[in-house]
Amino acid sequence: MDFSYNVLTEEMQDTNSGHSGTDSFEKITDEEIKEIQSALEDGDLCRATERLIKSLEEIENALLNIAITGESGTGKSTFVNAIRGMGDEEEGSAPTDVVETTKEPTPYTHPKYPNVTFWDLPGIGTPNFAAAHYLQSVQFSQYDFFIIISSERFKQCDIDLAKAIKAMDKKFYFVRSKVDNDLDASQKRRKKTYNEEKILKVIRDNCIENLHDGGITEPQVFLLSCLDLDKYDFHKMEDTLEKELPSHKRHIFLISLPNISLPVLEKKRKALRKNIWKWSTLSCAVAAVPIPGLSVACDVLILIKTMRNYRSAFGLDEQSLKKLADKSGKDVSELKSVLKSPLDIKEINKELVIKLLTKGAGGALMVIEYAFSNIPIVGSMAAGAISFGTTYWMLHGFLNETAEDAARVLKKALETPV
Ligand SMILES: Nc1nc2c(ncn2[C@@H]2O[C@H](COP(=O)(O)OP(=O)(O)OP(=O)(O)O)[C@@H](O)[C@H]2O)c(=O)[nH]1
Numbered sequence: 072m073d074f075s076y077n078v079l080t081e082e083m084q085d086t087n088s089g090h091s092g093t094d095s096f097e098k099i100t101d102e103e104i105k106e107i108q109s110a111l112e113d114g115d116l117c118r119a120t121e122r123l124i125k126s127l128e129e130i131e132n133a134l135l136n137i138a139i140t141g142e143s144g145t146g147k148s149t150f151v152n153a154i155r156g157m158g159d160e161e162e163g164s165a166p167t168d169v170v171e172t173t174k175e176p177t178p179y180t181h182p183k184y185p186n187v188t189f190w191d192l193p194g195i196g197t198p199n200f201a202a203a204h205y206l207q208s209v210q211f212s213q214y215d216f217f218i219i220i221s222s223e224r225f226k227q228c229d230i231d232l233a234k235a236i237k238a239m240d241k242k243f244y245f246v247r248s249k250v251d252n253d254l255d256a257s258q259k260r261r262k263k264t265y266n267e268e269k270i271l272k273v274i275r276d277n278c279i280e281n282l283h284d285g286g287i288t289e290p291q292v293f294l295l296s297c298l299d300l301d302k303y304d305f306h307k308m309e310d311t312l313e314k315e316l317p318s319h320k321r322h323i324f325l326i327s328l329p330n331i332s333l334p335v336l337e338k339k340r341k342a343l344r345k346n347i348w349k350w351s352t353l354s355c356a357v358a359a360v361p362i363p364g365l366s367v368a369c370d371v372l373i374l375i376k377t378m379r380n381y382r383s384a385f386g387l388d389e390q391s392l393k394k395l396a397d398k399s400g401k402d403v404s405e406l407k408s409v410l411k412s413p414l415d416i417k418e419i420n421k422e423l424v425i426k427l428l429t430k431g432a433g434g435a436l437m438v439i440e441y442a443f444s445n446i447p448i449v450g451s452m453a454a455g456a457i458s459f460g461t462t463y464w465m466l467h468g469f470l471n472e473t474a475e476d477a478a479r480v481l482k483k484a485l486e487t488p489v
């Protein structure tokens with residue numbers, strides 16, 4: 072198998088590229104392994120399975136609470152919908168309108184990751200606006216960070232709010248929304264001199280200058296259109312948040328991003344790839360316990376769970392495909408026609424995983440693993456090593472296939488009819 076060299080070098084590059092390296096949270100601890108093994112050795116399969124699943128899920132269950140604030144009408148609710156991959160008229164979407172709509176902090180959970188919540192906060196900037204009082208009233212301490220949205224130049228109330236957030240030891244980012252309107256107006260009125268990059272630079276510099284003048288030393292400003300989230304500074308914003316979030320929140324942030332562009336898909340693939348170490352180590356720990364058949368059962372459990380996660384994270388489940396089809400005006404069958412992995416429409420269950428495991432190199436390894444695990448000590452150690460390889464190899468294959476499928480589906484959805 073030549074997968075190991077390429078994959079390992081790629082992963083080492085990830086690890087060396089600064090912030091995104093595998094850290095202690097992403098590794099499985101010796102303690103966790105011991106706990107699972109001891110439960111297995113006691114014959115307590117129930118406890119071992121529970122512990123195993125808990126360990127698998129821990130990383131995806133980190134809580135992320137993001138507060139969206141700014142003046143009324145700047146696009147807060149529209150952003151809350153767009154960042155969750157939702158339209159404004161879908162069930163569960165935040166109401167948006169041309170008149171003031173959001174009066175109470177309202178939580179909107181991510182449709183796939185209920186531990187990720189976007190808080191649509193009431194508009195700021197009423198005549199007697201007092202930032203510190205506003206923050207108390209919205210219970211500022213529960214948020215991981217704030218996004219302050221402005222649709223024109225940043226006003227004194229935005230600056231006051233940013234300072235108050237900083238004073239409370241919280242992070243904030245500025246979003247300048249509706250840049251599509253600025254570009255449209257410019258294109259209509261100043262056709263001859265129209266230059267998108269130049270206009271965006273003018274808007275960006277102006278925002279930064281205003282914030283500077285207001286006393287914000289190093290403002291981070293991102294230009295967006297909430298109606299077309301993938302454009303302008305969205306990827307820059309994503310990169311910044313990814314870097315600045317604590318490691319245990321980074322993973323859930325990345326996998327909860329809407330599948331709107333190829334760079335997002337690639338980021339997800341990289342984030343999910345880092346966790347393969349963890350699942351493979353678990354598989355290895357289980358295989359070292361000399362109970363015949365147990366390792367295969369646990370591998371199946373790990374693979375089912377992980378494959379379902381991949382499919383959901385990349386938007387290849389039925390519901391997501393249907394949503395994408397509606398949004399792009401295409402038929403679901405048209406989107407599905409570009410899927411290549413065998414996991415497209417079928418339910419991911421034990422039968423499917425066993426079928427895949429017994430196919431190709433994975434299958435051969437599973438048979439050896441089973442044979443070895445009947446021989447105590449030396450056998451169980453070898454079985455452990457083999458199981459690590461099997462799980463590692465299978466998960467890499469699934470992940471790449473799913474990511475490639477997601478890219479093909481996205482390209483199909485964005486295709487304009489000729
Ligand atoms: N062109 C354009 N329109 C936008 C954008 N973001 C929001 N809108 C529109 O602006 C209007 C106000 O958007 P909302 O999302 O309701 O604004 P809000 O900040 O939640 O307003 P309140 O709830 O009243 O505080 C709606 O008509 C949106 O469709 C954007 O980036 N570009």
Ligand SMILES: [Mg+2]
Pocket residue numbers: 147148149166167172173191
């Ligand atoms: Mg609103």
